[in-house]
Amino acid sequence: MSRLGRAIVRVPRRISKGQVFKVQMVITHPMETGLRKDKKTGKVIPAHYITKVEFLFNGQKVTTLHTGPGVSKNPYFAIMMKATESGTLTIKYEDNKGGKWEKSVKINVS
Amino acid sequence: MITRRDLFKVAGVGAVALAVAPGAVKPSFGAPKKISIEDSLKEHLGVGLSALKESNLIHIKAPTIAESGANVPVQVKANIPVDQVQALYIFADANFNPWVTTVEFSPMNGEVFFATRIKLAKTSPVRAVIKMKDGSLLAAAKEVKVTVGGCG
Numbered sequence: 071m072s073r074l075g076r077a078i079v080r081v082p083r084r085i086s087k088g089q090v091f092k093v094q095m096v097i098t099h100p101m102e103t104g105l106r107k108d109k110k111t112g113k114v115i116p117a118h119y120i121t122k123v124e125f126l127f128n129g130q131k132v133t134t135l136h137t138g139p140g141v142s143k144n145p146y147f148a149i150m151m152k153a154t155e156s157g158t159l160t161i162k163y164e165d166n167k168g169g170k171w172e173k174s175v176k177i178n179v180s
Numbered sequence: 181m182i183t184r185r186d187l188f189k190v191a192g193v194g195a196v197a198l199a200v201a202p203g204a205v206k207p208s209f210g211a212p213k214k215i216s217i218e219d220s221l222k223e224h225l226g227v228g229l230s231a232l233k234e235s236n237l238i239h240i241k242a243p244t245i246a247e248s249g250a251n252v253p254v255q256v257k258a259n260i261p262v263d264q265v266q267a268l269y270i271f272a273d274a275n276f277n278p279w280v281t282t283v284e285f286s287p288m289n290g291e292v293f294f295a296t297r298i299k300l301a302k303t304s305p306v307r308a309v310i311k312m313k314d315g316s317l318l319a320a321a322k323e324v325k326v327t328v329g330g331c332g
Contacts, residue, residue, distance in 0.1 A: 090290035103299075105276055132288045140272060140280035142251045142297040149283075152290030 073098045075171040079161060085153055085179050093125070094148045095173075097163060103139040120145060120165050127177070128157040153179045217271060217307075220278040224269060225309065225317060232309060235318035240308050242322050249300040249326040256308045258292040260318075265292050267311045274304035300326045 079095045097120060104117025123135040133149050151159075156179045164170045218228050241255035256268060268283040283294045292310070300306070305321040312318065 092293075094295075103276065127288060130286075130288065132286055134284040136282040136284075138277055138279050138281065140275050140277060140299050142299050146253075146295070146297050148255075148293070148295035150289050150291050150293040152288060 075099060075163075075165075075169055077161065077163070077171065077173045079159075079173055079175045081159065081175055081177060083178075085177065087154060087179055088152065090150050090152045092148055093151050093159065094146070095161060096144060096146050097123075097171075098144055099165065101139060101141060101143045101145060118165060118167055120163055123147060123161065123163040125149060125151075126160045126162065127151070127153070128155075129160075132159075153177055155179055215277050215279075217273045217278045220271060221309075224279055224282065225311065227317065232317055232319035235310075235320060238308055238310060238318060238320035240306060240320055240322040242306055242324050244323075245325045245327070246300065248328050249302065250328075251297050252300050252306075252324060252326070253295070253297050254306055255295040256293070258310055258318075260292055260310065260312075262289045262292050263287045264313055265310055266313050268292065268294055269307075269309040269311070270294075270296075270298065271307040271309065272298060272300050272304055273307065274302045275299065276301060300324060302326050 075098065077095055077097045079093065081093050082091050085091050099120055100118055101120065102115050102118040104114065106115050107113065108115055117139060119139045120137050123137065125132040132151055135147060157177055158174050159177050160172060160174045162172050222228055237260055238256065238258045242252060246252045254270065256270065262285050265285050267285065270280040271278045272280055280298050281296065285292060303325045305323050307319060307321045310318045
């Protein structure tokens, strides 16, 4: 999976001051539980899942997610956020195999 | 002299031995054990199922019948000011590991809202537990019927 760990983040294009808006994201990730068996070889596929997702706005913590293998493949998360100023929303996420990624989006408050 | 009965006995012992053998080998591979919802709640919240208070402030939006257990959209919303909430937990009772996710909120969220897609092994309640800053726990549950499991 060459696309492993890529994320798409969606925020509204225009946000007025004080508005509560939705942040949606999808990460490309297999989210293996470690319980499934490979049908051809009969071997257990090792667990591989996202463990932590952090939402930071201008360096300040907004939301932290701790996730287990119970979240679906290519996980989708949505949270609400209230912005009082323009800035950058940075999303940091990591998996149980040591993979670490980061994605930033600009948030324009008018 | 070997009677018919003795022969059955021997065959029976052999069959038992065969049946036991794979079972004895399995734990050495570190085969995981199913965690009950009770244990999972204790691990993450420190209390059992009976200590959770049902609350009508929490709304879970999930399908009544899910076609595939691999992908069940769940949305949790609560009419509680976000600065009183510490974290939100989502559990799926029948899953191998019932704990799905923990969401830690901050006042910057504006409102208590979280949406994701989860796996469900079979028909079971989906639980949302909100841990308040004062330590109290509020819970809500919704039964989701699953036609094809998604944890295999």
